[in-house]
Amino acid sequence: MRIGVDYRLANRHLGGMAVYLRNLIPLLKKIDSQNEYLLFSDNPSGRPGFKRHAWTIIWEHIWLQLCLPFLFWKEKINVAYFPNPPVSFFLTIPMVLTIPDVSFMYDLSMPGWTKGYLWIMYFLSAHKARTITTFSQNSSNDIVKFFKVELDKIYVTPLAPSNALSLQKTKREPQKEYILTVPGTFISRKNIEETILAFKHLPAILKNTYRLIVVGDPHGEGYEKIKDFVEVENMTEKVILAGRVSDHELSALYSRSKLFVCSSLYEGFGLPILEAMKCGVPVISYDNSSLPEVVGDVGILVKNVDELSRAMEEVLINEKLQVKLKSRGLKRASLYGWDKTAISFLTSLPKNAY
Template sequence: MTRILLDPEIFITQEFGGISRYYTEVYDALENNPEIQVICPILYTDNIHFNESSLLENSYQKRKSILVKCSQLFRGYLPRKLKKKSKTEAICILEKQEFDVFVPTYYDPYFLPYIKNKPFVLTVHDMIHELYPHYFTNDKITVPNKKLLIEKAARIITVSENTKRDLLRIYPDTPASKIDIVYLAPSINTEAPIEIEAPENYILFVGNRTIYKNFIFFLKAVLPILKSRKDLFILCAGGNGFNEEENQLINESGVKDQLIQRNFKDSELAGYYKKAICFVFPSEYEGFGIPILEAMACGCPVVLTKNSSFPEVAGDAGIYFELNNASELKEKLITLLDDTRIRQEYKLKGLVQSGKFSWKITADKCLKIYQSVV
């Protein structure tokens, strides 16, 4: 049996998000595998993916069930202490060497003094901090910590070929032979019968809109279309309310009533994809891009930039435009809006493409890599 010690770090620091979803999906998929034991020393977390997963039911949580229950009863003051104690518990297991392979969930190297000669497998989700440092001027630790762990890891998983290429270009001393590519998968429930309130005709934007997500570029590009089509809306799902810069542009645009922002529950997201004319993903860079597959799995055509990892993920099912080329984006959108046959063609292509990815495939590949270093 392979004993996998799963670092609690990302579940302590992230309430929701792609990285914590990745680990919960992988380990949920491995739950019934008799070849492995997953040790996840978390006494308290607000992470919604973890709390909805079976990880909470593993043997570690059962042994510590009284502390886990107390953390939920006394939310007023215990959570902070128990989050810290989760890392202390991980260090204790590291020192006792009661595991075969360690899996750090982010780039905190706190475990290095305790891991001794046991191996660890690092997943690198993207190289955005290195490629776009101007977006992270206040973050002085992620890049050096990541570099240190890349050097010391027994093996490295990257979530796309593009991320592997970026890593090797930035850190050329890294042996390419110790890097494995393991794609991610969509988590969306396309069968959920959730009704959402939305206009009849809208273009969808999902999630965070700041910095490299490129929302301001997207909005400026589609303003002429909105002005000529008063029955068309832009619906922004998630990402919280519009910020000051966005509001200023919206208020000056003359199409304020055609911009909608809605936060959503996970169970509602499929409804927004299914009703949309198309989903636009203008991001400058992503390590993978799970929303691309989410949209495709819901039969929603995807318009996206032809850069970073996107061609790997979308294949021939994506409708591509050149990064930051507003006229090309506008042209592609008008074609989609005016031609239902093209929309149907890309809906079918997307369903086929998204079907090539599953968390079972991802989990099986990760497990082989973990076992290879033991």
């Protein structure tokens, strides 16, 4: 089969779906000798900042609904793959659609009209697609709940940590000890305020020993709100907003950290947790959405900021617990790999596309 891939997200963004596509598609080309993968994008150069103006959003819909179907027809594509809604609604060939999560349905701050528009796009796309992939069982359940599709139409294809990340054996400097969190972005559901407050509530001896490093995009309203929050809480000397970092820098940050914390209110998978485990870092996470699926029984799950602060204290003062969580996390991370993700994805391809 000739499989056409909507590759726009890989060229435009630095986020999770770009990482997903850049890992998945090359592996599919390598291991799948039965199919040919052709990539299509309205921005093949990958120029940063492509989606900054209203006209580009209009052009995106024109390209998706009119230009892409023509290109698929011209290249004799048998199956279309879309890594995110919406799909090309005028296509008549079988489609595979990835719905990473439905976080917008839980976003209380999102305007009603925006949520309504997204629901329509997701609903129509989910019903247009022959099969759907998603990253966790929790997201699969949400897709069934909100978009009324059959469960047997959905395939769970878990993510995997980057091959560039690994445990680095570096000597820790006591005066530079830190706790790490990697929200990636500062949208409200990442709930960074509660990580900061949990850190602030630690006993003085721990708070004086450690810093909190936050890795995420240093742009936008959400980042500015967190920056102001840190100042209001008088934590500017203890909370470091590190911005974006390379895979090599991130691997070093994970490996040297004493503890990884995730206080997100909703995640479609929670990849940073798995990345931390791969780098040998004890993990504490909020117990919601897909996060328990990733953490399993090798990390500590908590319900609120008070439990988070107590768990942080417990791990930081207990070296035996640190060793146990580190060892279990490394074993769990080894269960995930991009080759396994690619093989899982292959099972979602329609078998009768011709």
